[in-house]
Amino acid sequence: MAGPDRDRLSWYEASARQRLDALLDPGSFTEVLGPAERRMSPHLPLFDLPRAFDDGIVVGSGSLDGKTMFVAAQEGRFMGGAFGEVHGAKLVGLLRAALDVKPAAVLLLLDTGGVRLQEANAGETAIAEAMRAIVAARAAGVPVVGLIGGRAGCFGGGGLIAGTCSRLAVSEGGRISVSGPEVIETNKGAEEFDSKDRALVWRTMGGKHRRLIGGADAFCADTVSAFREAALRLIADAPAFDLDTLTAEQARLRARIDRFGQCRDATDIWAKLGVNDPDAVPAMDTGAFDETVAQAREAVHDAR
Amino acid sequence: MTLAEILASLFPEGHAVTVADGLVAGEGPFEGGRLRVIGVDGDAPLGVEGALTLAGHVLDAVRAGDKAPILVAVDSDSQRMSRRDELLGLNECLAHLAKALLLADRRGHPTVGLLYGHSAAGAFIATALATRVLAALPGANPSVMDLPSVARVTKLPLEKLQEMAKSTPVFAPGLDNMLATGAVHAVLDPEKPLGPQIRDLIAVLPERDERDRLGQERGGRPVAEAIAKAVADQIRAG
Numbered sequence: 001m002a003g004p005d006r007d008r009l010s011w012y013e014a015s016a017r018q019r020l021d022a023l024l025d026p027g028s029f030t031e032v033l034g035p036a037e038r039r040m041s042p043h044l045p046l047f048d049l050p051r052a053f054d055d056g057i058v059v060g061s062g063s064l065d066g067k068t069m070f071v072a073a074q075e076g077r078f079m080g081g082a083f084g085e086v087h088g089a090k091l092v093g094l095l096r097a098a099l100d101v102k103p104a105a106v107l108l109l110l111d112t113g114g115v116r117l118q119e120a121n122a123g124e125t126a127i128a129e130a131m132r133a134i135v136a137a138r139a140a141g142v143p144v145v146g147l148i149g150g151r152a153g154c155f156g157g158g159g160l161i162a163g164t165c166s167r168l169a170v171s172e173g174g175r176i177s178v179s180g181p182e183v184i185e186t187n188k189g190a191e192e193f194d195s196k197d198r199a200l201v202w203r204t205m206g207g208k209h210r211r212l213i214g215g216a217d218a219f220c221a222d223t224v225s226a227f228r229e230a231a232l233r234l235i236a237d238a239p240a241f242d243l244d245t246l247t248a249e250q251a252r253l254r255a256r257i258d259r260f261g262q263c264r265d266a267t268d269i270w271a272k273l274g275v276n277d278p279d280a281v282p283a284m285d286t287g288a289f290d291e292t293v294a295q296a297r298e299a300v301h302d303a304r
Numbered sequence: 305m306t307l308a309e310i311l312a313s314l315f316p317e318g319h320a321v322t323v324a325d326g327l328v329a330g331e332g333p334f335e336g337g338r339l340r341v342i343g344v345d346g347d348a349p350l351g352v353e354g355a356l357t358l359a360g361h362v363l364d365a366v367r368a369g370d371k372a373p374i375l376v377a378v379d380s381d382s383q384r385m386s387r388r389d390e391l392l393g394l395n396e397c398l399a400h401l402a403k404a405l406l407l408a409d410r411r412g413h414p415t416v417g418l419l420y421g422h423s424a425a426g427a428f429i430a431t432a433l434a435t436r437v438l439a440a441l442p443g444a445n446p447s448v449m450d451l452p453s454v455a456r457v458t459k460l461p462l463e464k465l466q467e468m469a470k471s472t473p474v475f476a477p478g479l480d481n482m483l484a485t486g487a488v489h490a491v492l493d494p495e496k497p498l499g500p501q502i503r504d505l506i507a508v509l510p511e512r513d514e515r516d517r518l519g520q521e522r523g524g525r526p527v528a529e530a531i532a533k534a535v536a537d538q539i540r541a542g
Binding site: 032033039042043046047059060061070085086088089090092093094096097100101115117118119120121122123124125126127128129131132133135139156157159160161162163164176177178179183184186187188192193204205209210213215241242243246247249250253254256257260261263264265266269304 | 352353356359360363366367383385386387388389390391392393394395396397398399400402403404406407410411425426428429430433434447448449453454456457458460468472473474475476481482484485486487513515516519524525526527528529531532533534535536538539540542
């Protein structure tokens with residue numbers, strides 16, 4: 001897919017395969033264990049649920065500006081991109097191979113509600129295996145960059161995987177959290193979190209909030225080309241995985257809680273960050289938002 | 305076993321492990337050196353502060369440079385479910401704790417999880433599941449989600465799920481199922497002193513992440529190992 005299509009294609013609307021095809025250099029993507037091999041979930045039939053030939057994740061290799069990338073893209077439209085046994089194992093296999101092959105980077109196109117409940121134990125364990133493998137790849141000098149802007153967001157264990165990456169790019173639609181809005185509401189009541197209040201969801205978990213507080217390292221317009229540019233920039237600027245980085249992250253997160261722990265709403269945090277008009281943030285276009293980010297010193301760091 | 309009983313069994317000569325706000329931290333003499341202990345007690349939920357406190361202890365241990373083993377004792381709730389925790393970036397804090405444990409492991413600290421009560425979801429991933437080897441005591445009750453909640457989400461009758469759970473370890477809560485999945489390596493004997501049992505686990509720490517192999521052997525994750533290997537082999541072959 002050539003440049004103009006990449007510029008037009010909405011990351012949010014695109015499928016996992018469309019994202020990969022447009023993100024990577026044209027024609028460079030090679031899938032492994034693709035749908036033709038029919039490696040489907042052995043468990044979903046027990047629940048009378050339909051299966052996908054790829055179990056909702058596309059993995060393989062390709063190139064970005066000529067450099068070899070390993071890539072995994074979750075399909076948020078199949079069971080919310082959730083981690084089942086096969087789905088998780090495909091990601092884990094890719095990450096383990098990265099340790100030996102040492103591609104220029106691993107790109108994780110996360111689009112997930114978290115663990116697939118019908119295969120909960122397998123999904124949960126696969127997430128733990130993936131995090132161990134990400135750390136091993138990073139420690140070997142392979143940057144692992146997360147790209148988040150899909151329909152399913154990045155919830156549950158997906159949020160922990162995101163927090164394990166070297167760098168994260170996020171768009172407005174890319175919500176990142178552990179407990180999703182419905183989970184909080186179900187367990188703690190609508191007074192704690194009204195999941196129907198979409199503006200509250202975006203403010204609390206959305207891409208702009210994550211970018212402003214340093215929970216993500218780049219904010220993208222909702223196009224594949226914006227994510228491509230961000231990925232190239234972030235790969236070149238990935239922090240090492242070592243004691244210095246984690247010591248810095250400890251201090252960064254501690255300072256965040258000390259400074260913003262009393263804030264009730266994201267707008268209170270944005271005001272403390274020095275954003276002139278916090279109420280205007282949700283409606284800002286990418287250019288205006290970038291200028292706002294430049295005022296927030298928390299947004300730029302190597303502490304991840 | 306309670307945490308007090310576990311600590312008494314681990315450290316017959318006494319110890320300096322304390323619990324505050326459900327967070328466990330300290331150390332005791334072990335095998336001629338020391339065993340550091342962190343953890344969550346009393347079914348407490350793990351929020352942003354707790355995750356950072358525990359991660360701070362782990363990073364202190366790494367800085368000490370003695371490569372002492374770290375025991376992660378867990379009887380927790382899930383992650384703390386709140387608007388405030390998510391606003392402050394709970395995903396980063398829990399991932400940070402897991403990364404601290406994985407770093408300690410890489411720097412030569414044997415990391416051993418000990419599940420003696422409940423644990424679930426994000427709290428489980430950030431603590432027990434981030435260790436090199438995870439042991440459990442009988443009565444431990446890990447879960448991703450309880451069956452009534454699974455019934456709500458999957459819209460299947462609870463009775464049917466309870467029946468399915470008997471033959472399908474992949475989705476049902478409980479220690480036996482996490483053992484079958486390979487997430488839990490071994491179950492310890494509470495009638496015998498725990499110190500030697502932990503020592504023996506450390507003596508044979510797996511070199512690679514073998515949870516998918518265990519899951520295949522035990523039948524709880526029949527295909528994960530083969531799938532991961534197929535992907536890795538094919539992509540290595542270019």
